[in-house]
Amino acid sequence: MRFSTRGRYGLLLMIDLAQNSARGPVSLKSIAERQNLSEHYLEQIVPDLRKNGLVKSIRGAQGGYILNKSPSEINVGDVIRVLEGPIAPVECENQLDEECCANTDFCVNREVWVKIRDSITDVVDSISLADLLQGENKEIMEK
Amino acid sequence: MRFSTRGRYGLLLMIDLAQNSARGPVSLKSIAERQNLSEHYLEQIVPDLRKNGLVKSIRGAQGGYILNKSPSEINVGDVIRVLEGPIAPVECENQLDEECCANTDFCVNREVWVKIRDSITDVVDSISLADLLQGENKEIMEK
DNA sequence: CAAATCCCGATTGGTTTAGTAGGATATGAA
DNA sequence: TTCATATCCTACTAAACCAATCGGGATTTG
Known part of the structure:
Protein backbone atom coordinates (compact mmCIF):
# COMPACT_ATOMS: atom_id res chain seq x y z
CA MET A 1 0.00 0.00 0.00
CA ARG A 2 2.47 2.56 -1.21
CA PHE A 3 2.59 5.58 -3.42
CA SER A 4 5.22 5.20 -6.12
CA THR A 5 8.10 7.54 -6.78
CA ARG A 6 5.99 9.29 -9.40
CA GLY A 7 3.78 10.87 -6.77
CA ARG A 8 6.62 11.50 -4.37
CA TYR A 9 9.03 13.01 -6.86
CA GLY A 10 6.23 14.91 -8.51
CA LEU A 11 5.27 16.53 -5.25
CA LEU A 12 8.90 17.45 -4.58
CA LEU A 13 9.08 18.94 -8.05
CA MET A 14 5.95 20.98 -7.47
CA ILE A 15 7.21 22.22 -4.12
CA ASP A 16 10.48 23.18 -5.73
CA LEU A 17 8.62 25.14 -8.37
CA ALA A 18 6.51 26.81 -5.73
CA GLN A 19 9.70 27.94 -4.05
CA ASN A 20 11.65 28.93 -7.13
CA SER A 21 9.52 29.65 -10.17
CA ALA A 22 8.08 32.96 -9.07
CA ARG A 23 10.75 34.97 -10.88
CA GLY A 24 11.19 32.80 -13.96
CA PRO A 25 11.35 29.33 -15.40
CA VAL A 26 13.18 26.62 -13.48
CA SER A 27 15.01 23.88 -15.35
CA LEU A 28 14.55 20.22 -14.54
CA LYS A 29 18.31 20.01 -14.16
CA SER A 30 18.34 22.44 -11.26
CA ILE A 31 15.37 20.73 -9.63
CA ALA A 32 17.04 17.34 -10.01
CA GLU A 33 20.16 18.70 -8.34
CA ARG A 34 18.39 20.39 -5.47
CA GLN A 35 16.09 17.43 -4.80
CA ASN A 36 18.72 14.83 -5.60
CA LEU A 37 16.65 13.07 -8.25
CA SER A 38 17.36 11.80 -11.76
CA GLU A 39 16.76 14.59 -14.25
CA HIS A 40 15.83 12.11 -16.93
CA TYR A 41 13.28 10.45 -14.73
CA LEU A 42 11.70 13.81 -13.90
CA GLU A 43 11.50 14.40 -17.64
CA GLN A 44 9.23 11.40 -17.76
CA ILE A 45 6.95 12.62 -15.01
CA VAL A 46 6.57 16.27 -15.82
CA PRO A 47 4.59 15.92 -19.10
CA ASP A 48 1.65 14.63 -17.07
CA LEU A 49 1.78 17.72 -14.90
CA ARG A 50 1.91 19.92 -17.96
CA LYS A 51 -0.90 18.20 -19.81
CA ASN A 52 -3.09 18.57 -16.76
CA GLY A 53 -2.45 22.26 -16.44
CA LEU A 54 -0.44 22.21 -13.23
CA VAL A 55 2.78 23.55 -14.73
CA LYS A 56 3.72 25.52 -17.84
CA SER A 57 6.83 24.84 -19.90
CA VAL A 76 -1.60 17.70 -3.02
CA GLY A 77 -4.49 15.66 -4.33
CA ASP A 78 -4.29 17.34 -7.74
CA VAL A 79 -0.66 16.29 -8.06
CA ILE A 80 -1.19 12.78 -6.75
CA ARG A 81 -4.14 12.04 -8.99
CA VAL A 82 -2.33 13.26 -12.07
CA LEU A 83 0.72 11.12 -11.37
CA GLU A 84 -0.71 8.08 -9.62
CA GLY A 85 -4.18 7.85 -11.10
CA PRO A 86 -7.41 7.96 -9.14
CA ILE A 87 -7.25 7.31 -5.42
CA ALA A 88 -8.73 3.85 -5.06
CA PRO A 89 -7.43 1.29 -2.56
CA VAL A 90 -9.08 -1.45 -4.62
CA GLU A 91 -10.25 -1.44 -8.21
CA CYS A 92 -13.89 -2.17 -7.94
CA GLU A 93 -15.35 -0.01 -5.29
CA ASN A 94 -17.63 1.97 -7.55
CA GLN A 95 -19.07 -0.91 -9.49
CA LEU A 96 -21.26 -2.94 -7.23
CA ASP A 97 -22.83 -4.73 -10.14
CA GLU A 98 -19.65 -5.65 -12.05
CA GLU A 99 -17.48 -8.77 -11.96
CA CYS A 100 -15.61 -8.00 -8.80
CA CYS A 101 -18.68 -7.90 -6.67
CA ALA A 102 -20.65 -10.42 -8.64
CA ASN A 103 -18.27 -12.98 -7.21
CA THR A 104 -19.47 -12.77 -3.67
CA ASP A 105 -23.19 -12.49 -3.34
CA PHE A 106 -22.64 -9.37 -1.25
CA CYS A 107 -19.59 -7.19 -1.17
CA VAL A 108 -19.26 -6.76 2.59
CA ASN A 109 -15.86 -5.21 2.40
CA ARG A 110 -16.81 -2.45 0.04
CA GLU A 111 -17.59 -0.28 3.03
CA VAL A 112 -13.98 -0.58 4.19
CA TRP A 113 -12.40 0.44 0.90
CA VAL A 114 -14.79 3.32 0.41
CA LYS A 115 -13.99 4.70 3.85
CA ILE A 116 -10.28 4.39 3.23
CA THR A 121 -9.13 12.04 -0.38
CA ASP A 122 -10.00 14.30 2.55
CA VAL A 123 -6.35 14.60 3.49
CA VAL A 124 -4.82 15.25 0.09
CA ASP A 125 -7.54 17.64 -1.02
CA SER A 126 -7.21 19.75 2.09
CA ILE A 127 -3.47 20.44 1.80
CA SER A 128 -2.22 22.96 -0.76
CA LEU A 129 1.35 23.56 -1.86
CA ALA A 130 1.17 26.84 0.03
CA ASP A 131 0.27 24.95 3.20
CA LEU A 132 3.34 22.77 2.81
CA LEU A 133 5.65 25.74 2.34
CA GLN A 134 4.20 27.36 5.41
CA GLY A 135 4.66 24.12 7.34
CA GLU A 136 8.29 24.13 6.31
CA ASN A 137 8.84 27.65 7.60
CA LYS A 138 7.14 26.77 10.83
CA GLU A 139 9.42 23.80 11.36
CA ILE A 140 12.49 25.85 10.57
CA MET A 141 11.34 28.54 12.98
CA GLU A 142 10.96 25.95 15.69
CA LYS A 143 14.55 24.83 15.29
CA MET B 1 -1.96 3.26 -4.41
CA ARG B 2 -3.67 -0.07 -4.12
CA PHE B 3 -4.01 -2.91 -1.70
CA SER B 4 -3.07 -6.21 -3.28
CA THR B 5 -5.22 -9.29 -3.47
CA ARG B 6 -3.58 -10.56 -0.29
CA GLY B 7 -5.37 -8.01 1.84
CA ARG B 8 -8.58 -8.26 -0.10
CA TYR B 9 -8.79 -12.05 -0.21
CA GLY B 10 -7.59 -12.27 3.37
CA LEU B 11 -10.38 -10.04 4.55
CA LEU B 12 -12.92 -12.09 2.61
CA LEU B 13 -11.48 -15.20 4.19
CA MET B 14 -11.74 -13.73 7.67
CA ILE B 15 -15.31 -12.61 7.08
CA ASP B 16 -16.16 -16.07 5.84
CA LEU B 17 -14.70 -17.56 9.00
CA ALA B 18 -16.60 -15.09 11.11
CA GLN B 19 -19.79 -16.27 9.45
CA ASN B 20 -19.06 -19.97 9.40
CA SER B 21 -16.50 -21.10 11.94
CA ALA B 22 -18.58 -20.73 15.08
CA ARG B 23 -19.63 -24.39 15.02
CA GLY B 24 -16.41 -25.96 13.78
CA PRO B 25 -13.46 -25.74 11.45
CA VAL B 26 -13.97 -24.44 7.93
CA SER B 27 -11.86 -25.80 5.07
CA LEU B 28 -10.07 -23.54 2.63
CA LYS B 29 -11.80 -25.44 -0.13
CA SER B 30 -15.23 -24.36 1.04
CA ILE B 31 -14.09 -20.78 1.52
CA ALA B 32 -12.56 -20.73 -1.94
CA GLU B 33 -15.84 -21.96 -3.39
CA ARG B 34 -18.05 -19.53 -1.52
CA GLN B 35 -15.81 -16.53 -2.20
CA ASN B 36 -14.88 -17.65 -5.69
CA LEU B 37 -11.14 -17.59 -5.05
CA SER B 38 -8.27 -19.98 -5.78
CA GLU B 39 -7.92 -22.47 -2.93
CA HIS B 40 -4.22 -22.80 -3.58
CA TYR B 41 -3.69 -19.09 -3.42
CA LEU B 42 -5.55 -18.88 -0.13
CA GLU B 43 -3.24 -21.59 1.14
CA GLN B 44 -0.43 -19.17 0.56
CA ILE B 45 -2.08 -16.36 2.46
CA VAL B 46 -3.49 -18.15 5.47
CA PRO B 47 -0.19 -19.10 7.16
CA ASP B 48 0.43 -15.42 7.86
CA LEU B 49 -2.94 -15.17 9.56
CA ARG B 50 -2.16 -18.24 11.62
CA LYS B 51 1.33 -17.18 12.63
CA ASN B 52 -0.06 -13.88 13.82
CA GLY B 53 -2.72 -15.46 15.96
CA LEU B 54 -5.75 -14.41 13.95
CA VAL B 55 -6.88 -17.90 13.00
CA LYS B 56 -6.28 -21.38 14.35
CA SER B 57 -5.78 -24.42 12.15
CA VAL B 76 -9.71 -4.85 9.65
CA GLY B 77 -6.37 -3.22 10.45
CA ASP B 78 -5.09 -6.41 12.10
CA VAL B 79 -5.79 -8.38 8.96
CA ILE B 80 -4.40 -5.77 6.58
CA ARG B 81 -1.18 -5.29 8.48
CA VAL B 82 -0.52 -9.02 8.68
CA LEU B 83 -1.06 -9.51 4.94
CA GLU B 84 0.13 -6.25 3.45
CA GLY B 85 2.77 -5.12 5.89
CA PRO B 86 2.72 -1.89 7.87
CA ILE B 87 0.47 0.86 6.64
CA ALA B 88 2.89 3.37 5.16
CA PRO B 89 2.13 5.35 2.01
CA VAL B 90 5.87 5.93 1.58
CA GLU B 91 8.82 4.08 3.04
CA CYS B 92 10.61 6.73 4.99
CA GLU B 93 8.10 8.58 7.03
CA ASN B 94 9.44 7.49 10.38
CA GLN B 95 13.09 8.12 9.74
CA LEU B 96 13.69 11.80 9.35
CA ASP B 97 17.42 11.35 9.78
CA GLU B 98 17.92 8.48 7.30
CA GLU B 99 18.81 8.49 3.60
CA CYS B 100 15.41 9.34 2.25
CA CYS B 101 15.19 12.61 4.03
CA ALA B 102 18.89 13.34 4.02
CA ASN B 103 18.43 13.98 0.30
CA THR B 104 16.40 17.09 0.65
CA ASP B 105 17.55 19.47 3.32
CA PHE B 106 14.06 19.37 4.73
CA CYS B 107 11.41 16.77 4.14
CA VAL B 108 8.46 19.09 3.54
CA ASN B 109 6.21 16.35 2.32
CA ARG B 110 6.58 14.16 5.36
CA GLU B 111 3.56 15.91 6.85
CA VAL B 112 1.43 14.70 3.95
CA TRP B 113 2.40 11.05 4.20
CA VAL B 114 2.01 10.99 7.96
CA LYS B 115 -1.48 12.41 7.72
CA ILE B 116 -2.46 9.90 5.06
CA THR B 121 -4.99 3.70 10.33
CA ASP B 122 -7.96 5.39 11.96
CA VAL B 123 -10.35 3.77 9.52
CA VAL B 124 -9.03 0.23 9.55
CA ASP B 125 -8.52 0.11 13.30
CA SER B 126 -12.05 1.29 14.00
CA ILE B 127 -13.83 -1.40 11.99
CA SER B 128 -14.08 -4.93 13.39
CA LEU B 129 -15.19 -8.06 11.60
CA ALA B 130 -18.34 -7.90 13.70
CA ASP B 131 -19.04 -4.41 12.38
CA LEU B 132 -18.78 -5.67 8.82
CA LEU B 133 -21.18 -8.54 9.44
CA GLN B 134 -23.65 -6.15 10.98
CA GLY B 135 -23.27 -3.80 8.01
CA GLU B 136 -24.10 -6.68 5.73
CA ASN B 137 -27.29 -7.48 7.56
CA LYS B 138 -28.30 -3.85 7.50
CA GLU B 139 -27.84 -3.69 3.75
CA ILE B 140 -29.79 -6.88 3.24
CA MET B 141 -32.61 -5.53 5.42
CA GLU B 142 -32.74 -2.39 3.30
CA LYS B 143 -33.34 -4.41 0.14
C1' DC C 1 -5.67 -47.77 4.69
C1' DA C 2 -7.98 -43.88 2.03
C1' DA C 3 -9.65 -39.49 1.85
C1' DA C 4 -9.55 -34.98 3.48
C1' DT C 5 -7.06 -31.43 4.95
C1' DC C 6 -3.32 -28.51 6.36
C1' DC C 7 1.57 -27.40 5.31
C1' DC C 8 5.65 -25.96 2.49
C1' DG C 9 8.86 -24.73 -1.17
C1' DA C 10 9.64 -23.91 -6.03
C1' DT C 11 8.34 -22.11 -10.41
C1' DT C 12 6.06 -19.10 -13.64
C1' DG C 13 3.96 -15.53 -16.63
C1' DG C 14 2.66 -11.06 -16.48
C1' DT C 15 2.85 -6.36 -14.88
C1' DT C 16 4.85 -2.45 -12.68
C1' DT C 17 8.65 0.33 -11.22
C1' DA C 18 12.42 3.16 -11.69
C1' DG C 19 15.00 4.27 -14.25
C1' DT C 20 18.56 4.81 -18.85
C1' DA C 21 19.60 5.80 -23.87
C1' DG C 22 19.41 8.54 -27.62
C1' DG C 23 17.88 11.74 -30.27
C1' DA C 24 14.50 15.64 -32.23
C1' DT C 25 13.02 20.32 -31.54
C1' DA C 26 13.07 25.06 -29.84
C1' DT C 27 15.34 29.27 -28.31
C1' DG C 28 18.29 32.74 -26.13
C1' DA C 29 22.95 34.40 -26.16
C1' DA C 30 27.67 34.96 -28.14
C1' DT D 1 24.61 31.94 -37.39
C1' DT D 2 26.19 28.90 -34.38
C1' DC D 3 26.27 26.94 -29.89
C1' DA D 4 24.74 25.75 -25.51
C1' DT D 5 20.73 25.01 -22.99
C1' DA D 6 16.41 23.38 -22.61
C1' DT D 7 12.10 20.86 -23.40
C1' DC D 8 10.09 16.95 -25.76
C1' DC D 9 9.45 12.11 -27.30
C1' DT D 10 9.94 7.13 -28.05
C1' DA D 11 12.28 3.05 -26.88
C1' DC D 12 14.53 -0.10 -24.02
C1' DT D 13 15.81 -2.63 -19.66
C1' DA D 14 16.83 -4.76 -15.19
C1' DA D 15 14.74 -5.71 -11.09
C1' DA D 16 10.99 -6.36 -8.24
C1' DC D 17 6.37 -7.62 -7.32
C1' DC D 18 1.88 -9.99 -8.14
C1' DA D 19 -1.16 -13.59 -8.55
C1' DA D 20 -1.16 -17.60 -9.14
C1' DT D 21 0.07 -22.70 -10.18
C1' DC D 22 2.56 -27.10 -9.34
C1' DG D 23 3.95 -30.86 -6.83
C1' DG D 24 4.55 -32.75 -3.25
C1' DG D 25 4.69 -33.89 2.33
C1' DA D 26 2.55 -34.37 7.07
C1' DT D 27 -1.54 -35.19 9.91
C1' DT D 28 -5.92 -36.76 11.26
C1' DT D 29 -10.70 -38.92 10.79
C1' DG D 30 -13.64 -42.63 9.30
Whole structure:
Protein backbone atom coordinates (compact mmCIF):
# COMPACT_ATOMS: atom_id res chain seq x y z
CA MET A 1 0.00 0.00 0.00
CA ARG A 2 2.47 2.56 -1.21
CA PHE A 3 2.59 5.58 -3.42
CA SER A 4 5.22 5.20 -6.12
CA THR A 5 8.10 7.54 -6.78
CA ARG A 6 5.99 9.29 -9.40
CA GLY A 7 3.78 10.87 -6.77
CA ARG A 8 6.62 11.50 -4.37
CA TYR A 9 9.03 13.01 -6.86
CA GLY A 10 6.23 14.91 -8.51
CA LEU A 11 5.27 16.53 -5.25
CA LEU A 12 8.90 17.45 -4.58
CA LEU A 13 9.08 18.94 -8.05
CA MET A 14 5.95 20.98 -7.47
CA ILE A 15 7.21 22.22 -4.12
CA ASP A 16 10.48 23.18 -5.73
CA LEU A 17 8.62 25.14 -8.37
CA ALA A 18 6.51 26.81 -5.73
CA GLN A 19 9.70 27.94 -4.05
CA ASN A 20 11.65 28.93 -7.13
CA SER A 21 9.52 29.65 -10.17
CA ALA A 22 8.08 32.96 -9.07
CA ARG A 23 10.75 34.97 -10.88
CA GLY A 24 11.19 32.80 -13.96
CA PRO A 25 11.35 29.33 -15.40
CA VAL A 26 13.18 26.62 -13.48
CA SER A 27 15.01 23.88 -15.35
CA LEU A 28 14.55 20.22 -14.54
CA LYS A 29 18.31 20.01 -14.16
CA SER A 30 18.34 22.44 -11.26
CA ILE A 31 15.37 20.73 -9.63
CA ALA A 32 17.04 17.34 -10.01
CA GLU A 33 20.16 18.70 -8.34
CA ARG A 34 18.39 20.39 -5.47
CA GLN A 35 16.09 17.43 -4.80
CA ASN A 36 18.72 14.83 -5.60
CA LEU A 37 16.65 13.07 -8.25
CA SER A 38 17.36 11.80 -11.76
CA GLU A 39 16.76 14.59 -14.25
CA HIS A 40 15.83 12.11 -16.93
CA TYR A 41 13.28 10.45 -14.73
CA LEU A 42 11.70 13.81 -13.90
CA GLU A 43 11.50 14.40 -17.64
CA GLN A 44 9.23 11.40 -17.76
CA ILE A 45 6.95 12.62 -15.01
CA VAL A 46 6.57 16.27 -15.82
CA PRO A 47 4.59 15.92 -19.10
CA ASP A 48 1.65 14.63 -17.07
CA LEU A 49 1.78 17.72 -14.90
CA ARG A 50 1.91 19.92 -17.96
CA LYS A 51 -0.90 18.20 -19.81
CA ASN A 52 -3.09 18.57 -16.76
CA GLY A 53 -2.45 22.26 -16.44
CA LEU A 54 -0.44 22.21 -13.23
CA VAL A 55 2.78 23.55 -14.73
CA LYS A 56 3.72 25.52 -17.84
CA SER A 57 6.83 24.84 -19.90
CA ILE A 58 9.13 27.32 -21.61
CA ARG A 59 11.31 25.69 -24.22
CA GLY A 60 14.82 26.57 -25.31
CA ALA A 61 17.81 27.98 -23.49
CA GLN A 62 17.00 29.67 -20.19
CA GLY A 63 13.70 27.80 -20.36
CA GLY A 64 12.18 25.52 -17.80
CA TYR A 65 8.93 25.15 -15.92
CA ILE A 66 6.76 27.41 -13.84
CA LEU A 67 3.63 26.78 -11.81
CA ASN A 68 0.48 27.41 -13.78
CA LYS A 69 -1.51 28.50 -10.71
CA SER A 70 -0.62 29.94 -7.37
CA PRO A 71 0.59 27.47 -4.73
CA SER A 72 -2.56 28.03 -2.71
CA GLU A 73 -4.67 26.90 -5.67
CA ILE A 74 -2.87 23.59 -6.12
CA ASN A 75 -3.69 20.73 -3.77
CA VAL A 76 -1.60 17.70 -3.02
CA GLY A 77 -4.49 15.66 -4.33
CA ASP A 78 -4.29 17.34 -7.74
CA VAL A 79 -0.66 16.29 -8.06
CA ILE A 80 -1.19 12.78 -6.75
CA ARG A 81 -4.14 12.04 -8.99
CA VAL A 82 -2.33 13.26 -12.07
CA LEU A 83 0.72 11.12 -11.37
CA GLU A 84 -0.71 8.08 -9.62
CA GLY A 85 -4.18 7.85 -11.10
CA PRO A 86 -7.41 7.96 -9.14
CA ILE A 87 -7.25 7.31 -5.42
CA ALA A 88 -8.73 3.85 -5.06
CA PRO A 89 -7.43 1.29 -2.56
CA VAL A 90 -9.08 -1.45 -4.62
CA GLU A 91 -10.25 -1.44 -8.21
CA CYS A 92 -13.89 -2.17 -7.94
CA GLU A 93 -15.35 -0.01 -5.29
CA ASN A 94 -17.63 1.97 -7.55
CA GLN A 95 -19.07 -0.91 -9.49
CA LEU A 96 -21.26 -2.94 -7.23
CA ASP A 97 -22.83 -4.73 -10.14
CA GLU A 98 -19.65 -5.65 -12.05
CA GLU A 99 -17.48 -8.77 -11.96
CA CYS A 100 -15.61 -8.00 -8.80
CA CYS A 101 -18.68 -7.90 -6.67
CA ALA A 102 -20.65 -10.42 -8.64
CA ASN A 103 -18.27 -12.98 -7.21
CA THR A 104 -19.47 -12.77 -3.67
CA ASP A 105 -23.19 -12.49 -3.34
CA PHE A 106 -22.64 -9.37 -1.25
CA CYS A 107 -19.59 -7.19 -1.17
CA VAL A 108 -19.26 -6.76 2.59
CA ASN A 109 -15.86 -5.21 2.40
CA ARG A 110 -16.81 -2.45 0.04
CA GLU A 111 -17.59 -0.28 3.03
CA VAL A 112 -13.98 -0.58 4.19
CA TRP A 113 -12.40 0.44 0.90
CA VAL A 114 -14.79 3.32 0.41
CA LYS A 115 -13.99 4.70 3.85
CA ILE A 116 -10.28 4.39 3.23
CA ARG A 117 -10.56 6.12 -0.09
CA ASP A 118 -12.62 8.94 1.35
CA SER A 119 -10.24 9.50 4.23
CA ILE A 120 -7.24 9.71 1.92
CA THR A 121 -9.13 12.04 -0.38
CA ASP A 122 -10.00 14.30 2.55
CA VAL A 123 -6.35 14.60 3.49
CA VAL A 124 -4.82 15.25 0.09
CA ASP A 125 -7.54 17.64 -1.02
CA SER A 126 -7.21 19.75 2.09
CA ILE A 127 -3.47 20.44 1.80
CA SER A 128 -2.22 22.96 -0.76
CA LEU A 129 1.35 23.56 -1.86
CA ALA A 130 1.17 26.84 0.03
CA ASP A 131 0.27 24.95 3.20
CA LEU A 132 3.34 22.77 2.81
CA LEU A 133 5.65 25.74 2.34
CA GLN A 134 4.20 27.36 5.41
CA GLY A 135 4.66 24.12 7.34
CA GLU A 136 8.29 24.13 6.31
CA ASN A 137 8.84 27.65 7.60
CA LYS A 138 7.14 26.77 10.83
CA GLU A 139 9.42 23.80 11.36
CA ILE A 140 12.49 25.85 10.57
CA MET A 141 11.34 28.54 12.98
CA GLU A 142 10.96 25.95 15.69
CA LYS A 143 14.55 24.83 15.29
CA MET B 1 -1.96 3.26 -4.41
CA ARG B 2 -3.67 -0.07 -4.12
CA PHE B 3 -4.01 -2.91 -1.70
CA SER B 4 -3.07 -6.21 -3.28
CA THR B 5 -5.22 -9.29 -3.47
CA ARG B 6 -3.58 -10.56 -0.29
CA GLY B 7 -5.37 -8.01 1.84
CA ARG B 8 -8.58 -8.26 -0.10
CA TYR B 9 -8.79 -12.05 -0.21
CA GLY B 10 -7.59 -12.27 3.37
CA LEU B 11 -10.38 -10.04 4.55
CA LEU B 12 -12.92 -12.09 2.61
CA LEU B 13 -11.48 -15.20 4.19
CA MET B 14 -11.74 -13.73 7.67
CA ILE B 15 -15.31 -12.61 7.08
CA ASP B 16 -16.16 -16.07 5.84
CA LEU B 17 -14.70 -17.56 9.00
CA ALA B 18 -16.60 -15.09 11.11
CA GLN B 19 -19.79 -16.27 9.45
CA ASN B 20 -19.06 -19.97 9.40
CA SER B 21 -16.50 -21.10 11.94
CA ALA B 22 -18.58 -20.73 15.08
CA ARG B 23 -19.63 -24.39 15.02
CA GLY B 24 -16.41 -25.96 13.78
CA PRO B 25 -13.46 -25.74 11.45
CA VAL B 26 -13.97 -24.44 7.93
CA SER B 27 -11.86 -25.80 5.07
CA LEU B 28 -10.07 -23.54 2.63
CA LYS B 29 -11.80 -25.44 -0.13
CA SER B 30 -15.23 -24.36 1.04
CA ILE B 31 -14.09 -20.78 1.52
CA ALA B 32 -12.56 -20.73 -1.94
CA GLU B 33 -15.84 -21.96 -3.39
CA ARG B 34 -18.05 -19.53 -1.52
CA GLN B 35 -15.81 -16.53 -2.20
CA ASN B 36 -14.88 -17.65 -5.69
CA LEU B 37 -11.14 -17.59 -5.05
CA SER B 38 -8.27 -19.98 -5.78
CA GLU B 39 -7.92 -22.47 -2.93
CA HIS B 40 -4.22 -22.80 -3.58
CA TYR B 41 -3.69 -19.09 -3.42
CA LEU B 42 -5.55 -18.88 -0.13
CA GLU B 43 -3.24 -21.59 1.14
CA GLN B 44 -0.43 -19.17 0.56
CA ILE B 45 -2.08 -16.36 2.46
CA VAL B 46 -3.49 -18.15 5.47
CA PRO B 47 -0.19 -19.10 7.16
CA ASP B 48 0.43 -15.42 7.86
CA LEU B 49 -2.94 -15.17 9.56
CA ARG B 50 -2.16 -18.24 11.62
CA LYS B 51 1.33 -17.18 12.63
CA ASN B 52 -0.06 -13.88 13.82
CA GLY B 53 -2.72 -15.46 15.96
CA LEU B 54 -5.75 -14.41 13.95
CA VAL B 55 -6.88 -17.90 13.00
CA LYS B 56 -6.28 -21.38 14.35
CA SER B 57 -5.78 -24.42 12.15
CA ILE B 58 -7.06 -27.95 12.69
CA ARG B 59 -5.22 -30.49 10.57
CA GLY B 60 -6.50 -33.69 9.03
CA ALA B 61 -9.80 -34.72 7.57
CA GLN B 62 -12.73 -32.56 8.69
CA GLY B 63 -10.12 -30.03 9.71
CA GLY B 64 -9.90 -26.42 8.63
CA TYR B 65 -9.62 -23.02 10.19
CA ILE B 66 -11.46 -21.13 12.90
CA LEU B 67 -11.16 -17.61 14.18
CA ASN B 68 -8.83 -17.35 17.14
CA LYS B 69 -10.75 -14.45 18.69
CA SER B 70 -14.30 -13.23 18.48
CA PRO B 71 -15.20 -11.13 15.42
CA SER B 72 -15.56 -8.06 17.60
CA GLU B 73 -11.98 -8.44 18.76
CA ILE B 74 -10.48 -8.54 15.26
CA ASN B 75 -10.07 -5.29 13.37
CA VAL B 76 -9.71 -4.85 9.65
CA GLY B 77 -6.37 -3.22 10.45
CA ASP B 78 -5.09 -6.41 12.10
CA VAL B 79 -5.79 -8.38 8.96
CA ILE B 80 -4.40 -5.77 6.58
CA ARG B 81 -1.18 -5.29 8.48
CA VAL B 82 -0.52 -9.02 8.68
CA LEU B 83 -1.06 -9.51 4.94
CA GLU B 84 0.13 -6.25 3.45
CA GLY B 85 2.77 -5.12 5.89
CA PRO B 86 2.72 -1.89 7.87
CA ILE B 87 0.47 0.86 6.64
CA ALA B 88 2.89 3.37 5.16
CA PRO B 89 2.13 5.35 2.01
CA VAL B 90 5.87 5.93 1.58
CA GLU B 91 8.82 4.08 3.04
CA CYS B 92 10.61 6.73 4.99
CA GLU B 93 8.10 8.58 7.03
CA ASN B 94 9.44 7.49 10.38
CA GLN B 95 13.09 8.12 9.74
CA LEU B 96 13.69 11.80 9.35
CA ASP B 97 17.42 11.35 9.78
CA GLU B 98 17.92 8.48 7.30
CA GLU B 99 18.81 8.49 3.60
CA CYS B 100 15.41 9.34 2.25
CA CYS B 101 15.19 12.61 4.03
CA ALA B 102 18.89 13.34 4.02
CA ASN B 103 18.43 13.98 0.30
CA THR B 104 16.40 17.09 0.65
CA ASP B 105 17.55 19.47 3.32
CA PHE B 106 14.06 19.37 4.73
CA CYS B 107 11.41 16.77 4.14
CA VAL B 108 8.46 19.09 3.54
CA ASN B 109 6.21 16.35 2.32
CA ARG B 110 6.58 14.16 5.36
CA GLU B 111 3.56 15.91 6.85
CA VAL B 112 1.43 14.70 3.95
CA TRP B 113 2.40 11.05 4.20
CA VAL B 114 2.01 10.99 7.96
CA LYS B 115 -1.48 12.41 7.72
CA ILE B 116 -2.46 9.90 5.06
CA ARG B 117 -1.09 7.04 7.10
CA ASP B 118 -2.87 8.18 10.22
CA SER B 119 -6.18 8.60 8.45
CA ILE B 120 -6.00 5.10 6.97
CA THR B 121 -4.99 3.70 10.33
CA ASP B 122 -7.96 5.39 11.96
CA VAL B 123 -10.35 3.77 9.52
CA VAL B 124 -9.03 0.23 9.55
CA ASP B 125 -8.52 0.11 13.30
CA SER B 126 -12.05 1.29 14.00
CA ILE B 127 -13.83 -1.40 11.99
CA SER B 128 -14.08 -4.93 13.39
CA LEU B 129 -15.19 -8.06 11.60
CA ALA B 130 -18.34 -7.90 13.70
CA ASP B 131 -19.04 -4.41 12.38
CA LEU B 132 -18.78 -5.67 8.82
CA LEU B 133 -21.18 -8.54 9.44
CA GLN B 134 -23.65 -6.15 10.98
CA GLY B 135 -23.27 -3.80 8.01
CA GLU B 136 -24.10 -6.68 5.73
CA ASN B 137 -27.29 -7.48 7.56
CA LYS B 138 -28.30 -3.85 7.50
CA GLU B 139 -27.84 -3.69 3.75
CA ILE B 140 -29.79 -6.88 3.24
CA MET B 141 -32.61 -5.53 5.42
CA GLU B 142 -32.74 -2.39 3.30
CA LYS B 143 -33.34 -4.41 0.14
C1' DC C 1 -5.67 -47.77 4.69
C1' DA C 2 -7.98 -43.88 2.03
C1' DA C 3 -9.65 -39.49 1.85
C1' DA C 4 -9.55 -34.98 3.48
C1' DT C 5 -7.06 -31.43 4.95
C1' DC C 6 -3.32 -28.51 6.36
C1' DC C 7 1.57 -27.40 5.31
C1' DC C 8 5.65 -25.96 2.49
C1' DG C 9 8.86 -24.73 -1.17
C1' DA C 10 9.64 -23.91 -6.03
C1' DT C 11 8.34 -22.11 -10.41
C1' DT C 12 6.06 -19.10 -13.64
C1' DG C 13 3.96 -15.53 -16.63
C1' DG C 14 2.66 -11.06 -16.48
C1' DT C 15 2.85 -6.36 -14.88
C1' DT C 16 4.85 -2.45 -12.68
C1' DT C 17 8.65 0.33 -11.22
C1' DA C 18 12.42 3.16 -11.69
C1' DG C 19 15.00 4.27 -14.25
C1' DT C 20 18.56 4.81 -18.85
C1' DA C 21 19.60 5.80 -23.87
C1' DG C 22 19.41 8.54 -27.62
C1' DG C 23 17.88 11.74 -30.27
C1' DA C 24 14.50 15.64 -32.23
C1' DT C 25 13.02 20.32 -31.54
C1' DA C 26 13.07 25.06 -29.84
C1' DT C 27 15.34 29.27 -28.31
C1' DG C 28 18.29 32.74 -26.13
C1' DA C 29 22.95 34.40 -26.16
C1' DA C 30 27.67 34.96 -28.14
C1' DT D 1 24.61 31.94 -37.39
C1' DT D 2 26.19 28.90 -34.38
C1' DC D 3 26.27 26.94 -29.89
C1' DA D 4 24.74 25.75 -25.51
C1' DT D 5 20.73 25.01 -22.99
C1' DA D 6 16.41 23.38 -22.61
C1' DT D 7 12.10 20.86 -23.40
C1' DC D 8 10.09 16.95 -25.76
C1' DC D 9 9.45 12.11 -27.30
C1' DT D 10 9.94 7.13 -28.05
C1' DA D 11 12.28 3.05 -26.88
C1' DC D 12 14.53 -0.10 -24.02
C1' DT D 13 15.81 -2.63 -19.66
C1' DA D 14 16.83 -4.76 -15.19
C1' DA D 15 14.74 -5.71 -11.09
C1' DA D 16 10.99 -6.36 -8.24
C1' DC D 17 6.37 -7.62 -7.32
C1' DC D 18 1.88 -9.99 -8.14
C1' DA D 19 -1.16 -13.59 -8.55
C1' DA D 20 -1.16 -17.60 -9.14
C1' DT D 21 0.07 -22.70 -10.18
C1' DC D 22 2.56 -27.10 -9.34
C1' DG D 23 3.95 -30.86 -6.83
C1' DG D 24 4.55 -32.75 -3.25
C1' DG D 25 4.69 -33.89 2.33
C1' DA D 26 2.55 -34.37 7.07
C1' DT D 27 -1.54 -35.19 9.91
C1' DT D 28 -5.92 -36.76 11.26
C1' DT D 29 -10.70 -38.92 10.79
C1' DG D 30 -13.64 -42.63 9.30
